[in-house]
Amino acid sequence: MEIDPRRLRVLLAVARAGGVLAAADLLHVTPSAVSQQLARLEREVGAALLERHPRGVTLTAEGRDLVEVAENIERELGEARRRLSARAGDLEGHVRVGGFQTFLSVVLIPGLPAWRERQPGIAIEIMEGSGDVLARELRAGDLDLAVVEYDADEAAAALPLSLREVPLLDDPWRLVVPAHSTAGEGLVAWDRLGAPWLGVDSSAAMASAAARVRRSLGDSGASVHRYGDYETALALVAAGEGVALIPSLALQRDLPEGVEIVDVPGLGARRVAVRHRTGRRALPPATDAVLAFVRELAAAAQGGVRPGESDAGTAAH
Template structure:
């Protein structure tokens, strides 16, 4: 039978991305982590990691085992928390993972309200770009994950977790103030094909979405500047360097940004924002989820 402690160590190595990083998190020496990992590999009968100068990556066997390791670690922590709850003890910490724009718009008020209601519970916020984070929820390193899905992207397997829709938000077209196309009554992607666009690099969700929209409209768009950070995109549009699609929630915090906000008649992109947690989330996780929905 595989050792649960060594499986937990595999999960730490995978999440840290290196043996040294896992050793620091576990307060072990790198040598001790390597030895335990080697013993797990002998138990399994196959290599679990590829070692390289920048850290480690999992082999196919390691990836398959990681899913089970995260679940086992999560179940052990669930058992411990269940006992603590029966003894009347409140969890010491609540950890939330979120992507950047949700961290700026949805999260602050929810965290502030939670802290006021539960001053003894330490709050921890992790910045995670989707699709990262599902494994951290499985292993209970995260109590609650806020993640998104763009058109054209693959929605990850929830891996036995509970995933619920928090909101769907449409994207708006933004142009610099005074842009010649801002005065056009009916904007289309075809009419904007000659413009410089600002979006993420190839493979980033907002870029995949933009390329899918362009394909549907039968045009090729030129991405002149690449950033996945919507605050950077806003600043570049303000500076007159291009045009972009941004989620409506980003515009809610744009304040006096010098931009024109329009819609494209032949493109109506939107992204779904999800909450992910264990099927037995616990009272405090449920309360935080309710605060986010509110």
């Protein structure tokens, strides 16, 4: 079986765009040219790669396999470009990276000194913000990369064709409780926590995770207070005011006195991913290099466990 790798790029564009017409626009070619390349690729592999519907196309099992191969080739070519550019000493640029507090402070910012030694010609500018703000700035072109978070048990919102998401890690949720509460006795009965659940601002990324866990526990009691930041949540827990879900990355610091972490199976995790704009051309070499660095740092933070492979299961902020 001979497969022309150039046709895999066409299939990848169709998969990302959701149809032949949109893929043709993405590749700056005619729809007829896209259809011809797909037909030839199907003959080469001896299998149908797409299922055509009135509103677009979906990939067959064989199509999904080839798209995965195409993505691997794309990554390898990007790595080759980065290495050649680095060898030539011509990697320069200014890359703006937006994100939320825990990922920036625990994962990305501590890696900046090593980055300056590795790529002194590329400046990384850090911009902290909420999910909605980061999304707007990315679409407007004010950010090159945006690190986002959402509960991995919840279906992620569909992205526009102009954006692509690259998973980084799954960050397990942990239950934090006031020290010496009855929560440490095994949590057999959740009404014995000894403290109510803290309320979460509806705009915060962890709101859906807290609601999901409470539903799974059959908890319908009233919450107290309302927080949108983990520092506030930990301060309230330390004061004995309630219990909360906190992601593991936010607990990699000295905790306030009066806070205990309880291991509870099935809490899930938050999904952390990075998004960037797509177009007819590949990412600029400087942005591509920073993206690879962010993925490297995230893999190290999770000990090499990729999304979907976390022992904890699912999560948010």
